[in-house]
Every structure is written in C-alpha cells, then in structure tokens.
Amino acid sequence: MTLPPDFTLLQVVPELDTGGAEQTTIDVAQAVVRAGGKALVATRGGRMAARLEADGGRLAQMPVQTKNPLVMLGNAARLVDLIRREKVSIVHARSRAPAFSALWAAQTTGTPFVATYHGVYNAKSGLKRWYNAVMTRGDLVIANSDYTRDHILAEHGVDPDKLVTIPRGVDLERFTPSWVTPDRVDNLRAAWGLDPADRRMKLLLAGRLTRIKGHLMIVEAATRLKARGRRDFLILFAGDDQGRIEYRHEVERAIVAAGLEEQVKLVGHCDDMPAAYLVCDIAMLPTTKPESFGRAAVEPQVMGKPVLASDHGGTTETVVSGETGWLVPVDDPEAWALAIAKAIDVGHARLAAMGQAAANRARRLYSVDAMCEATLAAYARVLEARAR
Known part of the structure; x- marks a missing residue:
C-alpha cells in the first residue's frame, strides 16, 4: 500500500x-x-x-x-x-x-x-x-x-x-509451528511443571483472569468429567490476573474444592504463546460474554490446533464447528463437559487433521x-x- x-x-x-x-x-x-x-x-x-x-x-x-x-x-x-x-x-x-x-x-x-x-x-x-x-x-x-x-x-x-x-x-511469521524451536517448548513445559512423559490430552485456556473468560465454568465441566471417572485430560489456564487477585483466589479455591489439582493448573502470564499452543492439543475460548473477534480462537488455529469455543460473537465467524474445532453452548458446564470428552475421544490423528484445516483457513483469512x-x-x- x-x-x-x-x-x-x-x-x-x-x-x-x-x-x-x-x-x-x-x-x-x-x-x-x-x-x-x-x-x-x-x-x-x-x-x-x-x-x-x-x-x-x-x-x-x-x-x-x-x-x-x-x-x-x-x-x-x-x-x-x-x-x-x-x-x-x-x-x-x-x-x-x-x-x-x-x-x-x-x-x-x-x-x-x-x-x-x-x-x-x-x-x-x-x-x-x-x-x-x-x-x-x-x-x-x-x-x-x-x-x-x-x-x-x-x-x-x-x-x-x-x-x-x-x-x-495474526502475525503469521510469529505463529509458525516450524519456527518454534524444541527448547522453547521444553522450557515452557518446565516452567509450567509439566512432565514431558504426560500423555493426557492438554487443553489450554489463554486469556486474562477475568470472570467473562469462563474459568469457573470450565472448572465445573472438569468436575463433571472427573465424576464420570475421566483422568485423561489436563487443563491449563494461562493468563495474568491484572490485579484481579480475588477472582484468581476464587478460581484456585474452586479447583481445590473439586479435588482437581492434578487436572487443572493456573500457569500465569505467558510471553511465548506460539510455544504454549504447541504444548497443548486443544485450545479453548469458553467466554460467557460474546467476544467481538476473539484472537485467542484464531492464534491456535494458525498454529494447527483445533478450538473449543463458545457459540456466540466473533467466534461463530472464526471457528467452523466440526471442521476447525467445535462451537459449544454458552456458559453450560454440562455441554462443555460433553464437548471436552468428545474432543479427547476423537484422538490425536483426527485432531491433527482438524488442526491442519484450521491453519489453512485462518492463514487465508486472518x-x-x-x-x-x-x-x-x-x-x-x-x-x-x-x-x-
């Protein structure tokens, strides 16, 4: 131009x-x-x-x-x-x-x-x-x-x-999987206290710690999954509390009260989001209020990761349900529990294929x-x- x-x-x-x-x-x-x-x-x-x-x-x-x-x-x-x-x-x-x-x-x-x-x-x-x-x-x-x-x-x-x-x-140069060196991923795993041998499906919710991002609803969904005997998942909350200390404490208390310390982790602010998306298998954007665009639903798709996102706002444009991820009813813990279980059960090969479709579409449009x-x-x- x-x-x-x-x-x-x-x-x-x-x-x-x-x-x-x-x-x-x-x-x-x-x-x-x-x-x-x-x-x-x-x-x-x-x-x-x-x-x-x-x-x-x-x-x-x-x-x-x-x-x-x-x-x-x-x-x-x-x-x-x-x-x-x-x-x-x-x-x-x-x-x-x-x-x-x-x-x-x-x-x-x-x-x-x-x-x-x-x-x-x-x-x-x-x-x-x-x-x-x-x-x-x-x-x-x-x-x-x-x-x-x-x-x-x-x-x-x-x-x-x-x-x-x-x-x-989205900066396609920054968010290019092949440009993220293995040591960046290893360093992030170490910083987050993750065992490289942990084969559980990892789901990442990236975003500031604020009520509208849906952390507490995801804790409730995880509680339901655990009650059904599922232990094959690890949910990571990556984001700053930006002074919302009481909300962070509320999320921490909910995790402890549900006995989810082994299934849900708060890992704090992350400066290396490309590596963070490679640490995870699935990204989540469970917002309780519609986001006008939702960059946190597009960046992981560019990195080849399918997304679980609330079915409202801008994510209805950026996520193609069943192809590049899944759109899930808003603020519905049961629906999210079922969606997370479904995403885990499709397996790594299907997730990889969805991730490739997501990357192709997001790179073309965003x-x-x-x-x-x-x-x-x-x-x-x-x-x-x-x-x-």
Whole structure:
C-alpha cells in the first residue's frame, strides 16, 4: 500500500500492556513505518511500548486511559499540540475514553478521525449510548468483525458507507509451528511443571483472569468429567490476573474444592504463546460474554490446533464447528463437559487433521498483513474523501 508523502499516523490507545487492541496498534504502526510513514501512539505506556519503538514507532506518553473530564480536556490540549507539531495526517482512536480527547483534538485541528470498535459496548441508558457513540463520530468506523459491524448498525444507525469491517490479524511469521524451536517448548513445559512423559490430552485456556473468560465454568465441566471417572485430560489456564487477585483466589479455591489439582493448573502470564499452543492439543475460548473477534480462537488455529469455543460473537465467524474445532453452548458446564470428552475421544490423528484445516483457513483469512493492508487502504480512502 502506498501512503501519501509525509504521512503521519497518530493512534490513541489507553495502554500498551496486553490485548487485541494493543497488539493491533503495534501491528498497524509497524505497517505505516514499513510503508514510509511516521507512526505515533499516544498512551499511558505499558510492556509493549518497547516493541513499538523497536519497530520504528514513537511513543507519546500521556494519561489517555483516564475518564476524569478535566484530565481528558488536558489530554485534548496535549494532542492538539502533538498533531500540529508532528503534522499528523490521521488520528485513529481505539477506545472510548481516549476517543473523546482524540476527537476534540482532531476537530480543533481539522484532522481526519478514524475509530476502531474493538468490542461490543452494551448500553442500558441513553447516556451510555451517547458515550459509546463517540467511536462513530469521525470520518470512518472500523469494525473488527461482522458481528461487531451488525452491532454498530443496530445500536447507532451509522451510515453503512461510513463503516468497514477489518478482521484482526495474526502475525503469521510469529505463529509458525516450524519456527518454534524444541527448547522453547521444553522450557515452557518446565516452567509450567509439566512432565514431558504426560500423555493426557492438554487443553489450554489463554486469556486474562477475568470472570467473562469462563474459568469457573470450565472448572465445573472438569468436575463433571472427573465424576464420570475421566483422568485423561489436563487443563491449563494461562493468563495474568491484572490485579484481579480475588477472582484468581476464587478460581484456585474452586479447583481445590473439586479435588482437581492434578487436572487443572493456573500457569500465569505467558510471553511465548506460539510455544504454549504447541504444548497443548486443544485450545479453548469458553467466554460467557460474546467476544467481538476473539484472537485467542484464531492464534491456535494458525498454529494447527483445533478450538473449543463458545457459540456466540466473533467466534461463530472464526471457528467452523466440526471442521476447525467445535462451537459449544454458552456458559453450560454440562455441554462443555460433553464437548471436552468428545474432543479427547476423537484422538490425536483426527485432531491433527482438524488442526491442519484450521491453519489453512485462518492463514487465508486472518493474516496481520491483510489486516494492515486493509487499514492503510481505509486511511487512503478517508484522505481522498477529505481532499474531495
């Protein structure tokens, strides 16, 4: 994709710590730099900031994560100064609270404004709907799945011509099984306390420790499997509690109360997700609320692993039930117990065949290169429309 000369992108995101919106911010910044432009990110900071700068992007540190109106006004003033100083071509907001400051700054400076709807924001009041609608007030709205697009149209009545679907992308270079060295897998097994000789079917739930990810429901499903005499599985919860200490303790207590210490393990934050997917046989995404896209259902498929996922939200687009994994009724421990048993019983050969089908499909549809190309094309479209 060819960008205009002197193109400068300013993305605004609360933090660069972990998550789909944050990873997409990094990916798009890298694509802009590769295309010859400048990429700025206004954010509070976070563990991914170093990677942004290593890729050639620049950090503009400010408290854009705040919902304090006075600080938001201060952020708007800081962003106006940054936009003028750096001659920013497009402002791209990726979250609601910072979108207010970013929109005000873009309007003040006459700069095109784009926003990505990274999640389905529910509204139970007119005020909340107004708050959510800040993401639709610019030149273009990007939805990260058709599920999200349908929600935006129903919730905000946006002109369909002002809305484009760009699915999140997965870094196909990073998530290539043959590029993951055996020592990385061995090191992760050792860190997680796994015996290399353990032949039980391993199921991985990767995601931050929060109630909507479905950990407690999976513990209940595992309890039912154990009650039926099954011991042929090991469930791994990989993710940060991000300060949700009480929830982590609740999950730990549920595991102990059910006597599942040998079947369910919390292994903490993981920096090497490609290796993590090679440690497991099956990935799980048992969310109790619909995810707008669900990168944690796509990454393992790219790595050749079938997925068990809740039958709602974006996963209904990314998982083909019976071919690349299974879609399971939402928040239903009995259904999940049966689905896990079924996945185990199909055996390694069938799982490998499903994993190959999953990899072929995910690599075709969800590459980070395709996402970045589509995003840069959206920027070009906005600039052309402004020029007219």
